[in-house]
Structure formats: structure tokens, C-alpha cells
Amino acid sequence: MNEVSLEPIPLCAPHLSGNEARYLQECVETGWVSSVGRYVNLLEERVAQLVNRRAGVATTSGTAALHLALLLAHVQPGEEVLVPDLTFVAPANCVRYAGAEPVLVDCDPETMQIDVELVRNFLNQRCERRKEGCFNCDTGRRIAAVMPVHLLGHPVDIDPLLEVCNQWELPLIEDATESLGAFYRGRPVGSHGLISCYSFNGNKIVTAGGGGLLVTDQQELADKARYLSTQAKDDPLYYVHNEVGYNYRLTNIQAALAVAQLEQLSEFVAAKRRIASVYQQAFQDLEGCLKLPREQPWATSSFWLYTVTLQGAAAGQRDGLLAFLNENGVQARPLWNAIHQNRPFEKCQLVCRERSQASELVARSVSLPSSVGLTSLQQAQVCQLVKRFVCQIEG
Ligand SMILES: *Cc1c(COP(=O)(O)O)cnc(C)c1O
Numbered sequence: 001m002n003e004v005s006l007e008p009i010p011l012c013a014p015h016l017s018g019n020e021a022r023y024l025q026e027c028v029e030t031g032w033v034s035s036v037g038r039y040v041n042l043l044e045e046r047v048a049q050l051v052n053r054r055a056g057v058a059t060t061s062g063t064a065a066l067h068l069a070l071l072l073a074h075v076q077p078g079e080e081v082l083v084p085d086l087t088f089v090a091p092a093n094c095v096r097y098a099g100a101e102p103v104l105v106d107c108d109p110e111t112m113q114i115d116v117e118l119v120r121n122f123l124n125q126r127c128e129r130r131k132e133g134c135f136n137c138d139t140g141r142r143i144a145a146v147m148p149v150h151l152l153g154h155p156v157d158i159d160p161l162l163e164v165c166n167q168w169e170l171p172l173i174e175d176a177t178e179s180l181g182a183f184y185r186g187r188p189v190g191s192h193g194l195i196s197c198y199s200f201n202g203n204k205i206v207t208a209g210g211g212g213l214l215v216t217d218q219q220e221l222a223d224k225a226r227y228l229s230t231q232a233k234d235d236p237l238y239y240v241h242n243e244v245g246y247n248y249r250l251t252n253i254q255a256a257l258a259v260a261q262l263e264q265l266s267e268f269v270a271a272k273r274r275i276a277s278v279y280q281q282a283f284q285d286l287e288g289c290l291k292l293p294r295e296q297p298w299a300t301s302s303f304w305l306y307t308v309t310l311q312g313a314a315a316g317q318r319d320g321l322l323a324f325l326n327e328n329g330v331q332a333r334p335l336w337n338a339i340h341q342n343r344p345f346e347k348c349q350l351v352c353r354e355r356s357q358a359s360e361l362v363a364r365s366v367s368l369p370s371s372v373g374l375t376s377l378q379q380a381q382v383c384q385l386v387k388r389f390v391c392q393i394e395g
Pocket of ligand 1: 061062063064087088089090091149175177178198199200201211212
């Protein structure tokens with residue numbers, strides 16, 4: 001165990017190397033620490049501009065942004081929203097916050113992203129168009145929106161998905177929380193559909209400590225989002241509320257941190273892409289045992305979290321690899337359980353081929369340290385440990 005370093009190598013730690021302290025200091029000195037302030041405005045403007053959107057609204061979390069997006073898309077109780085089965089749980093939870101039901105669409109095993117062909121076939125074969133919209137024939141419920149998630153820094157194949165959504169007149173909401181800084185055919189992830197959402201959680205590429213933001217091209221939607229996020233206040237002085245609102249506004253302190261982080265986004269993406277290419281190089285000879293993430297022809301990935309999938313003789317060794325890495329001071333993690341494997345969503349309709357690709361991938365995948373600040377020495381250590389584990393299996 002001589003390669004154990006004193007500090008464990010983190011999975012995905014924040015990198016606070018820019019103007020963070022300076023901007024925070026300014027908040028304290030000026031007293032602008034709460035939900036109004038120049039950094040909130042700056043963050044909203046800069047993210048919107050970065051991804052070619054007309055307006056942005058900052059929120060307390062990415063989850064809050066997704067919840068608002070569903071409300072703005074008029075998702076009603078008893079309706080349905082298509083979400084991927086393979087994702088962090090937040091989008092499925094948000095559908096339930098809106099009183100609606102998620103319909104879980106399996107992923108393409110090559111990209112891990114939502115399988116657009118499945119969405120198309122499901123709509124064409126199991127849904128019908130009525131005056132009031134698109135109805136799921138299996139459940140009789142109206143389908144109100146489609147919410148793809150750009151997973152792990154890699155974009156969904158969004159053009160064909162947009163085409164299907166347009167055909168069926170379904171609003172598309174991008175969950176871009178894991179993929180700020182990624183591009184689809186040269187267009188920023190988060191520039192597609194009705195609304196797109198980002199997260200500034202601690203392990204995301206840009207952090208505010210915690211926070212989120214939604215962007216849209218429709219100013220009325222942004223105004224409505226701001227209204228709902230401030231308890232739906234209808235009068236600046238008297239406490240008049242004509243709708244149920246939420247306390248979803250980001251503070252200036254959090255925004256200050258995010259603005260400082262955002263200034264470094266291109267360096268962060270470059271660092272993540274460099275980390276990915278080092279892993280790619282190191283593991284290219286282990287193809288029999290390790291399937292590596294591959295950037296699709298349409299994609300420029302931000303490689304937010306580098307995730308490998310065990311195959312061949314190593315297919316059943318996920319937990320062994322996780323334990324081995326963690327014992328040796330390397331923080332590695334499995335993917336999230338597929339949504340349908342979690343109790344609140346067990347009974348949701350699952351759209352897949354013969355068997356669930358998402359559960360298969362979850363059972364075999366491991367995310368490796370991908371922090372912007374990962375040193376080459378640390379990464380060499382991770383590579384060596386992964387190789388040693390895999391070679392032991394190969395015998
Ligand atoms: C991180 C994340 C979110 C939002 O997370 P918050 O912690 O609420 O900011 C939403 N969806 C996905 C897929 C995520 O990974």
C-alpha cells in the first residue's frame with residue numbers, strides 16, 4: 001500500500017483559483033449579500049450571452065431551475081414528461097414536484113445519452129395526437145414536455161430530438177446541468193428548445209457553492225421565472241400574491257462565486273479535456289476490459305466526469321474496482337442507479353428495447369477523478385491503480 005498518498009484524490013473538487021475571494025470580499029464590504037446585487041445580474045447576463053440566449057434567471061439550485069422550467073412549460077398535474085432513465089435523480093423528482101409523471105426513456109449504450117430513436121418510436125407507435133395535444137395511449141395521459149439530460153459533459157444528439165419534438169409540438173427543456181461548456185455541432189449546450197437549465201452545485205464545472213440558472217429566448221418566460229422564484233409577489237410594497245410562488249432566488253454571495261468561476265470556464269473545460277485524453281491514452285490497451293467514453297462526431301464534450309465501463313472478463317468487477325480504488329486513496333464512484341430502480345419511480349412507464357441498457361451500464365460503470373486541479377502525478381497514480389486492477393483480472 002505504499003502508493004497511498006496522505007490526501008485522497010477527490011472525484012471532482014472545486015477549483016477556486018480566480019477572483020472568487022475578491023468578489024466575495026466585495027459582497028461583504030458593500031453589504032450586498034442577499035438575493036439582489038450586481039453579481040446576480042452579471043451571472044444571468046453572462047451565462048445567457050455565453051450560450052446565445054436572450055435571458056437568464058438565477059435560482060437556488062439546478063433542481064429549482066428545472067422545476068420552474070416545467071411550470072413555465074405548463075406541465076400540469078396528471079400529465080407526463082419524457083425523461084431519461086439514466087441520470088441523476090433531480091429531473092425525475094422535478095416532474096413529481098409539478099404533480100406529473102415521468103416516462104423513463106432508456107439510453108443509447110454507445111453514448112449513455114437518451115436514445116432518440118426510442119423517443120421517436122414511442123411517440124409514433126404508442127401515442128396519438130388529439131386536439132389538446134399528444135396523448136400516451138398506454139396511460140391515457142397527456143405528454144406535456146420532453147426533458148433530455150446532457151450526461152457527464154457530453155451532449156445529447158439534440159437535432160433529431162428537436163425535430164421529433166417539433167413534429168409533436170412538445171416543448172423541449174434541456175437539463176444542461178452537467179454540461180456547461182460543451183458544444184453540439186458548434187452550438188453551446190443549453191441553446192436549444194424552450195428553456196435550458198444549469199447547476200452551480202459544488203461538483204459541477206462552475207460552482208456557486210450551490211445554485212442554478214435557467215436560460216430562454218423568450219423574455220416573458222424569464223420574467224415569469226423571476227416572478228415565481230420570488231414567491232410570486234404581485235406588488236412591490238403590499239404583500240399581494242396571485243399565484244403560488246417559491247423562494248428560489250440565488251444570493252449575490254453565491255452569484256459572486258459563480259461569476260469568478262465562469263471567468264475561468266474555458267480553462268476548466270481545457271483541463272477536463274486534457275484529463276480525458278490522458279486517461280484515453282493510458283487505457284487504450286485495456287480495450288478488452290474497459291470501454292472508454294468516446295466523443296461523438298457531433299460533440300465537443302466538456303468531459304465533466306470521466307466514466308469508464310467494465311466489459312469482457314472485467315464486466316462483473318465494478319464493486320471490486322470501486323473498493324480497490326477507494327482503499328488506495330482514490331475517490332471513484334458508480335453511476336447513479338437508473339431512475340426506475342429507485343422506489344418512488346419503480347412503477348413509471350419504461351421505454352426500452354428488450355432489456356434496460358441503463359441498468360446494464362450502471363452495473364458496470366465507474367467514474368474516475370476528474371477535478372480541474374487533478375495533478376499529473378495524481379492522475380498517473382489513478383491510471384496505475386486501474387491498470388493493475390484490470391491486468392490482475394486478465395491474468
Ligand atoms: C447536478 C444535477 C442537477 C441539479 O443539481 P442541483 O444540486 O440542484 O444544482 C440536475 N440534473 C442533473 C442531471 C444533475 O447532474
